[in-house]
Amino acid sequence: xxxxxxxxxxxxxxxxxxxxxxxxxxxxxxxxxxxxxxxxxxxxxxxxxxxxxxxxxxxxxxxxxxxxxxxxxxxxxxxxxxxxxxxxxxxxxxxxxxxxxxxxxxxxxxxxxxxxxxxxxxxxxxxxxxxxxxxxxxxxxxxxxxxxxxxxxxxxxxxxxxxxxxxxxxxxxxxxxxxxxxxxxxx
Amino acid sequence: xxxxxxxxxxxxxxxxxxxxxxxxxxxxxxxxxxxxxxxxxxxxxxxxxxxxxxxxxxxxxxxxxxxxxxxxxxxxxxxxxxxxxxxxxxxxxxxxxxxxxxxxxxxxxxxxxxxxxxxxxxxxxxxxxxxxxxxxxxxxxxxxxxxxxxxxxxxxxxxxxxxxxxxxxxxxxxxxxxxxxxxxxxxxxxxxxxxxxxxxxxxxxxxxxxxxxxxxxxxxxxxxxxxxxxxxxxxxxxxxxxxxxxxxxxxxxxxxxxxxxxxxxxxxxxxxxxxxxxxxxxxxxxxxxxxxxxxxxxxxxxxxxxxxxxxxxxxxxxxxx
Numbered sequence: 385x386x387x388x389x390x391x392x393x394x395x396x397x398x399x400x401x402x403x404x405x406x407x408x409x410x411x412x413x414x415x416x417x418x419x420x421x422x423x424x425x426x427x428x429x430x431x432x433x434x435x436x437x438x439x440x441x442x443x444x445x446x447x448x449x450x451x452x453x454x455x456x457x458x459x460x461x462x463x464x465x466x467x468x469x470x471x472x473x474x475x476x477x478x479x480x481x482x483x484x485x486x487x488x489x490x491x492x493x494x495x496x497x498x499x500x501x502x503x504x505x506x507x508x509x510x511x512x513x514x515x516x517x518x519x520x521x522x523x524x525x526x527x528x529x530x531x532x533x534x535x536x537x538x539x540x541x542x543x544x545x546x547x548x549x550x551x552x553x554x555x556x557x558x559x560x561x562x563x564x565x566x567x568x569x570x571x
Numbered sequence: 572x573x574x575x576x577x578x579x580x581x582x583x584x585x586x587x588x589x590x591x592x593x594x595x596x597x598x599x600x601x602x603x604x605x606x607x608x609x610x611x612x613x614x615x616x617x618x619x620x621x622x623x624x625x626x627x628x629x630x631x632x633x634x635x636x637x638x639x640x641x642x643x644x645x646x647x648x649x650x651x652x653x654x655x656x657x658x659x660x661x662x663x664x665x666x667x668x669x670x671x672x673x674x675x676x677x678x679x680x681x682x683x684x685x686x687x688x689x690x691x692x693x694x695x696x697x698x699x700x701x702x703x704x705x706x707x708x709x710x711x712x713x714x715x716x717x718x719x720x721x722x723x724x725x726x727x728x729x730x731x732x733x734x735x736x737x738x739x740x741x742x743x744x745x746x747x748x749x750x751x752x753x754x755x756x757x758x759x760x761x762x763x764x765x766x767x768x769x770x771x772x773x774x775x776x777x778x779x780x781x782x783x784x785x786x787x788x789x790x791x792x793x794x795x796x797x798x799x800x801x802x803x804x805x806x807x808x809x810x811x812x813x814x815x816x817x818x819x820x821x822x823x824x825x826x827x828x829x830x831x832x833x834x835x836x837x838x839x840x841x842x843x844x845x846x847x848x849x850x851x852x853x854x855x856x857x858x859x860x861x862x863x864x865x866x867x868x869x870x871x872x873x874x875x876x877x878x879x880x881x882x883x884x885x886x887x888x889x890x891x892x
Contacts, residue, residue: 413674416764417804418788418814419756420624421671422747424764439747439761442671 385448390423390440398430398451401438405430405449405502414439430500430507449502456499458491468499468506479506487511489544490562511562516571517541518557522548535567578891582882591872591884595664597707598684598868605699607660607686612649614666615640618847620648621832622788626670627844628679641844642668645865646685647789648850651818654687654861655853662686664868675880676810678888682868689859693790693801693817696862697778700805700813704776708875710807713776718799721779722759726766730759730783731797738762756785771806779804789825790816805866807874815864822854 388397397408410426421442428435430451440446456468456477465478466488479499481488483506490511491497500508522538535547538558546560548567557571581588602609619627619641628642643649646663653661667683688696694715701713722730728741738758743750745765753761771777780803784792787800801817819825829846836843872884882888 413672413677414764415624415672415677416768416811417756417760417782417786418622418624419760419786422761422764437746439745439765441749441752444748 385450387445387447389445390442393423393425393446398449400447400449401427405451405507409435430502451500451502453498453500455496458493458495458497460493468497477506479509483507484509489542490515492542513561513563514559514568515562516557516559519552519554522554524553581886582888582891583884583886587876587884588886590876594707594872594875598664601703601706602662607662608658610653610661610663612646612663614643616643616649618845620644621829621836621844621846623832623835623841628668628670644669645683648847650685650687651850651858652853654689655856655858660688673889676870678881678885680889684866684868685863687861687863689861691862693780693803693815693862696815696864697803700864701776707871711775713778715778715780717781718779721767721771722762725770726762759783768806769809772808777806779806789819791819810870810874812870813864813866815862817862820854820858820860822851825854826851
């Protein structure tokens with residue numbers, strides 16, 4: 385991977401910091417007190433999701449990180465690994481459970497996920513923004529019951545639990561926004 | 572790319588350009604009422620600053636004498652020549668150029684307001700800047716805070732008495748790479764930018780004065796314990812807006828500082844630049860005791876419209892120029 389000088393450091397650039405892949409979320413030029421110039425960056429560690437700050441001199445270099453995102457189809461899981469297929473090369477990759485931890489509750493076989501690869505290994509799996517799933521368990525709604533704000537918990541076929549309106553019943557398919565976990569509509 | 576982002580378009584809204592025009596007009600009114608003369612000096616000059624941290628844009632007049640000339644990083648040297656020639660109080664609004672300075676608060680070509688007051692010291696000039704900011708920005712009267720008090724108050728450290736080791740460990744904790752290679756002034760500058768600056772100028776301007784002698788630049792140094800540079804900076808909402816000096820008038824001391832800069836430039840492999848002999852000659856003939864300040868007009872307009880991005884107040888920043 386290439387190295388970058390401070391003139392090339394920009395928001396969105398993927399770099400290696402202490403061996404971890406990170407993405408720059410903020411970069412600014414500072415020149416305090418008429419002294420030497422520095423570049424101040426904020427970066428998100430793609431493994432831990434933590435945001436940190438770093439200040440570098442204008443002569444410093446940073447290493448680029450081999451991080452790519454590609455849409456991949458979820459095939460199946462065998463209990464310990466989750467298998468995805470590259471939509472172009474048809475190559476298959478196995479992801480550890482902890483990589484899929486957030487996405488697992490939303491995805492079904494054949495769903496297309498956005499997989500972030502670091503040095504060719506899956507780092508993060510993002511489910512589609514919207515998924516359509518069947519309700520496998522929910523209480524029958526009682527008309528006029530607004531004590532719970534007009535919603536009730538419903539368990540979906542993937543195991544996720546979301547709040548749904550009272551009129552939505554077991555066996556129905558609903559559309560959910562995976563970024564917020566919110567019910568959108570009946571599917 | 573949507574048409575709104577098409578790069579022939581200005582990055583500043585027309586409303587911001589109107590505020591900019593009003594700001595320039597009110598600055599000119601302010602000085603006209605006080606009898607300060609507006610002057611113009613060359614943007615392109617045979618000599619330039621020796622400062623290690625200022626990078627001049629060099630160019631050659633190919634159809635003329637083919638000699639290297641420099642776009643000025645500030646009009647300071649030429650304005651001092653006018654002062655030495657007996658101009659009295661003067662101000663200038665001009666473009667200044669600094670290679671390598673680009674960011675949310677920097678554009679390599681920017682607009683500077685610079686003015687000089689013969690017979691005044693920096694404290695009297697601070698009072699006038701305070702009046703200008705009240706008139707142009709409508710802010711409250713500013714506070715005066717010494718460099719040492721600002722560090723004690725906001726960073727909990729004495730900038731004159733702390734050891735290099737203490738400063739280094741404080742700066743390392745800020746996430747700065749390679750602190751071992753930073754000198755004392757670098758360490759102080761980083762503490763200023765990371766721990767102090769954003770707490771300055773909140774609700775009213777802050778005038779920070781009495782800098783460490785090692786950061787004197789073109790200010791005179793006042794002997795004492797410790798000796799301090801009669802230099803100040805002005806902050807509003809954490810943005811550094813202006814830098815001024817009780818000006819060094821001693822030609823021998825000025826020559827020594829130029830020579831020290833040039834030696835350090837050679838050591839670091841930085842471009843050699845021509846020393847301004849005409850400035851030194853003017854100092855030798857007699858620069859009146861004076862105070863001067865340079866103020867970033869773009870940043871003034873940023874504060875006026877409430878943006879943190881210089882591109883919002885410049886029609887065409889460098890990447891659209």
